[in-house]
Amino acid sequence: MNIFKRTALAFRAFARGFSGYDVTGGSGRWPTNYMLNAPVTQSLAAARLASRKIAHQAENNALISSIVTNAVTAIVGDGPTVRSAHPDPEVNAHLQRVWNAFFASCDIEGTMSLGGYLSRVARGFVIDGESFTKFIVDPLTMTLSLQLLSADQVDSARTVPSLGMTGDAPNIMAGVEFDAIGPRVAYWVLPSQPDAPWASVLPPVRVSALDVAHVFEPRFPGMPRGVSPLTAVAPLAMELDSAIDAAVMKLRVSCLVAMVVRDPNGDLVYDINSPNDPATLQLEPGATLKLPPGCDVSFPPTSEMNTVAEVLSQIERLICAGSGTGVPFFVASGDLASVNFSAGKLGMAAFLRRVKALQQNHIVAQLLTPIWDRIVLLEVLSGRLRAPDYEANPERYTAQFLFPGWPPIDELKAAKAATLNIAAKVKSRAEVISEGGRDPADVDAEIEADPFSADDLSANATNISNQPDTENV
Known part of the structure; x- marks a missing residue:
């Protein structure tokens, strides 16, 4: 026994000396539980509990509530506009009318527009780390409606591993079903929200992944569900309340x-x-x-x-x-007295990059694009839109979503910079208009319908842009 003990101690000493890094735990400074041994499993175990605690903080902690509100407002604003990629103006006009009608009343409850619905989606993304949207098609009118699902409504307790017994056996992990290759094929959804009064106790129902849009940020490979981005600061926010x-x-x-x-x-x-x-x-x-x-x-x-x-x-x-x-x-x-112009501009620039990443990588890619594809498909199947090249050229039926632009701090300087960029051919006029969240075609139509002379307005704008800026002199 003594020989085995001495051998084990010698091997441990050799391992500590060979690693040479304190992060390996050789010095004993690192706690044993201070590591993520299984990120996917540990995140699934902590996600639902974390979301409930963060939801409480979002309603009771002033700073967390402000972070959630500002993040949701920055991500969504009053909702995006759409630009169809089809070369035919008549097809674009038809799809634009359909989109406007859908934008005005998109949810199954009929209580809000798409902008308000996206605000609820963004709020769920920030607090719960994910948001689920179910596509509901009216068989009579062939129109699309959206139903927002609670994160707890997707049964996170349903996990059925395939165990590799059969090649076609599905793999269900936290209510998300994968096929043998890897793509998501279905979600297991409870008929009613678990926190609703007199909630149903019926078992979850299998819903095809084509009818569910899952907005989340997979932080690790193979991660089926999301974790709130506020998870890392939730303990510190609790300490802030105590302080x-x-x-x-x-x-x-x-x-x-x-x-x-x-x-x-x-x-x-x-x-x-x-x-x-x-x-x-x-x-x-x-x-x-x-x-x-x-x-x-x-x-x-x-x-x-x-x-x-x-x-x-x-x-x-x-x-x-x-x-x-x-x-x-x-x-x-709201402490604007502690920041100067340069520091505030730098901080807002980093914030804008993060907001743009969330918009394009999650809101657009995981929700708006599937919604647009389903709307176009319903128009084609119902016969309201004649599209003989729908299957041959699917890229023509895509769209670009333009979110509301940020108001400039100094409008005159921003206008001068845009004019110089267009004149130097660094940016196009369409790009400058799109940055403001508007469709260049709509702007051109409004300019043509303007009763004033466009040439006179252009000349006046040129004279104004050439004037020196004496505001800060």
Whole structure:
């Protein structure tokens, strides 16, 4: 036994010396559980519990609520516009009319437009880490409606591994069904939300993946479900609440004014009817106190609060930096006095890049593109749109989605920069218009219908752009 022990100790010493990295745990500084051994399994186990806690923080923590609201508003705005890629103007006009009708009333409940629906999708993405949309087609009118599913409505407890027994056996992981090759083929959905009053206890129903749009960010290979981007800062947000409560209590204690009357000798006897009895002494504004002979007064020390604001601000900055949404600290906190123009512009530039990535990689790719494809397919199958080249040239029936642009901080400088870029052929006019979230064709139509002379307006714009900017001189 001693030989085996000595051999094991020698092997461990050899392994520690061979690795040479503290991150391997050889020094003992790293806790044993401070690692992700199985990212997919651990994320599935923690995702639903994390989403419930973050949902509570989104309704009760001021900073988390601000981050969620600003992220949702930045991602969606008032909803995107669409540009059809078909070369035929009549087909484009027909698809545009269909899209406008769908945009006005898209959900199965008939209560909001597509912009409001996307706000609910983006909110679910931020809080739950994922959002599910079910496509419902009316068989009579051949029109599409959307139904927003709760993240808990997709049965995360349903996991049925194929175990490799048969080549065609499906693999169900957390309510998501995969085929033998790997693509998603179905979702197992509960008939009603688990948190709804008098929720149904019926088993989940298999819904084809063609009828479900799953918006999520797979952080690891093979990850079937999403995790909230606020998961990393949720514990710190809870500590922020505790720190704020402690600071408020500390402020209340510091505001208390008290005094202690002491009798060093302890041999004085006071008459309770005497006006200078210590038990009757009170601190009042403008009052003059007369202490009995031999007594002195001391005041309890009060703690300083000079650094409390700095500590709270540092915690808030860490939460904003690690939230995964890109919302800057000065936007989430509303503290615009702590940022200058250059720093604010740099922070907003990073925020815009993150928002654009979320829009294109998730909202457009995982939701809007499947919605557009289903709308075009229904128009073709119903005979309302004649498309003989639908199968031969599917690229003609794609679309580009333009989200609302961000208002410039200095509109005159932004207009001058756009004019110079177009003149230098660095950017096209269509690109500049698309950055504002509008379709260049709509802008051209509005210009042609404008009663004013376009040449006179162009000349005036040229004169204005040549004027020096004396605002900051």
